[in-house]
Amino acid sequence: MTEMLLAVQQPFDFQECLVFLSRSEQEVLHVTTPDTVRKLMRIGERLILIELQEVEKHICVRFPVDEVSETEKERVAREVRDWLDLERDLKPFETMGAKDELLAPLIEAHRGLRTIGFPDLFEALVWAIIGQQITLSFAYTIKRRFVERYGDHRVVEGRAYWTFPWAERIALLEPEGLRELQFSRRKAEYVIDIAREITNGDLSKTALQSHSSADIRQRLLAIRGVGAWTADYVLMKCFQDASAFPIADVGLHQAIQHQLGTSKKPTIEEVKRYGESWQGWEGYATFYLWRSLYGNV
């Protein structure tokens, strides 16, 4: 079996990544075991199954069933680094957070956790839109239906591995094709519009990546269905902007309330005030606060 080792900046904790990746029973885009995760990646025209495991403070990438070229290996490495934010140096975040009443206990408990994102822009946008104003578990239900209806899959060792649907395919749908999966009418329109923008080249992660976060944010806000929350969420999870801050996020508010043990959720103004001491790391702070909401494994 082919494999390669990826170096990771310390501190890094792969187990923490696995906890995050295992948070929903309904997740269909990767499969975790106690010490590995497998994912089907689209590399060029191929669907390649990869498996990750921590080996001596490195990430070992294996290809359980595929022969891959050097070029493909490089593309997989790039995708894995983006997915798990492996190139980030967390030390400044830990130094900052050690003095913060909200972050200090979380950094202590989850040292080495990285934001886990969506390298694919279409996936990031669609997932954010699905998740607007509904419970996370309902969002996962809809996403599973969407992936199993319109995504591609391979069966390996009796297990199905799925990829997120290509924009090219969704661009051909009418809203009814998503209404059936319990998208709201408007969300169905947003998702199809975005798929069409991506397909015809008007919206591209590669093209946006050379711009500043402020410019990317402005471009995202121009998309119907993308408001401040979604734009910041996508900056954080797709463009790896550690300072992106989805300030109105209810999960963030809940987490702050729990951490402080208060009876009410904080106001936006109060959240802003906490954020002032996180400068440059607002996205990481948010991700760690989200982490506090799903158990202590």
Add this chain to the structure above:
DNA sequence: GGCCAGGTGATGG
């Protein structure tokens, strides 16, 4: 059964 969900756009003052 009522209220809340990892919000957004439209509408009206």
Add this chain to the structure above:
DNA sequence: CCATCACATGGC
């Protein structure tokens, strides 16, 4: 510019 409302439906 700010407040309010419809959207859709599951989960608790």
